[in-house]
Amino acid sequence: VVTGAASGIGWHLALRLAGAGYHVVGVDVGHLGGLERAVAELGGSLVSVRGDVGVLGTMQQAVGRAGERGALELVALNAGVLTGEPDLARLSDERYATAMGANVHGVVHGIRAVLASGRRAEICRVAVTASSAGLVPTPHDPVYVMTKHAVVGLVRSLALQGRPDLRINCVCPGGVDTPILTEALKRGRRLLRSEDVASRIWDVLLGDGNGEAWVCTPDRFAPFEFPPNPGYAFPAAPPPTRLGEGSAGPGSTVG
Numbered sequence: 001v002v003t004g005a006a007s008g009i010g011w012h013l014a015l016r017l018a019g020a021g022y023h024v025v026g027v028d029v030g031h032l033g034g035l036e037r038a039v040a041e042l043g044g045s046l047v048s049v050r051g052d053v054g055v056l057g058t059m060q061q062a063v064g065r066a067g068e069r070g071a072l073e074l075v076a077l078n079a080g081v082l083t084g085e086p087d088l089a090r091l092s093d094e095r096y097a098t099a100m101g102a103n104v105h106g107v108v109h110g111i112r113a114v115l116a117s118g119r120r121a122e123i124c125r126v127a128v129t130a131s132s133a134g135l136v137p138t139p140h141d142p143v144y145v146m147t148k149h150a151v152v153g154l155v156r157s158l159a160l161q162g163r164p165d166l167r168i169n170c171v172c173p174g175g176v177d178t179p180i181l182t183e184a185l186k187r188g189r190r191l192l193r194s195e196d197v198a199s200r201i202w203d204v205l206l207g208d209g210n211g212e213a214w215v216c217t218p219d220r221f222a223p224f225e226f227p228p229n230p231g232y233a234f235p236a237a238p239p240p241t242r243l244g245e246g247s248a249g250p251g252s253t254v255g
């Protein structure tokens, strides 16, 4: 399953997966006809789900369609938008809701749909397209930065649960030459190509990492080194369970 598959990074990832013989479910609010034709030219297999990832039903439908063809193996939660508004006083309710819907709810709903599916591979691998804006602040779009920090925290926390049948990581690209960036945001920057970022997501999906946030710039591709815990104490993670089995009882306290 690839969300945001009608354009940019998601488009290239969907093609890459289809070219490797995976049956792909491409999800987007936009038209997926172009991707359908490109995959057909490759002789690949694609089902399109047109819908908003911020709606749980869209992600349930996508995961359901994947399960019709076999065990669900790879999930790229990649759809996203900028708000384009640095000034919170001027940010419209609509733009705020759109960014939260695509960047946060879309990831949460995607993971919820995966966890609830009875058609998962023994290990289901999830990659979330976060951003450099999920690791460091920037003044250009603070709400976008918030949404990307949110999903990095979600991914790292889920990985700490140690579920034996889930590998979940995020990829944090710097600027990528796709339609999401305005000309002003592209100017003066060394941009990544979306096909190269798609290859990095592929590497992360098929790798052994868990809970990692991969820095992705033209010069660097490595897990981000987060500073050590400054001393907060949390209860230990519950014992690992299979996806969808719910959590076990409370763990002992560490700190």
Ligand SMILES: NC(=O)c1ccc[n+]([C@@H]2O[C@H](COP(=O)([O-])OP(=O)(O)OC[C@H]3O[C@@H](n4cnc5c(N)ncnc54)[C@H](O)[C@@H]3O)[C@@H](O)[C@H]2O)c1
Pocket (backbone or CB within 6 Å): 003, 004, 005, 006, 007, 008, 009, 010, 027, 028, 029, 030, 051, 052, 053, 054, 078, 079, 080, 081, 082, 101, 102, 106, 129, 130, 131, 132, 172, 173, 174, 175, 176, 177, 178, 179, 180, 181, 194
């Ligand atoms: N381009 C960059 O510089 C850059 C840098 C870091 C991270 N990212 C992230 O990469 C991801 C992919 O973006 P891209 O650069 O390929 O941009 P893009 O605009 O080319 O592609 C994003 C796709 O997501 C779809 N989409 C948006 N909201 C949706 C929703 N609610 N439901 C379903 N589909 C939706 C769009 O229709 C579009 O096809 C995004 O999450 C973005 O935040 C991009």
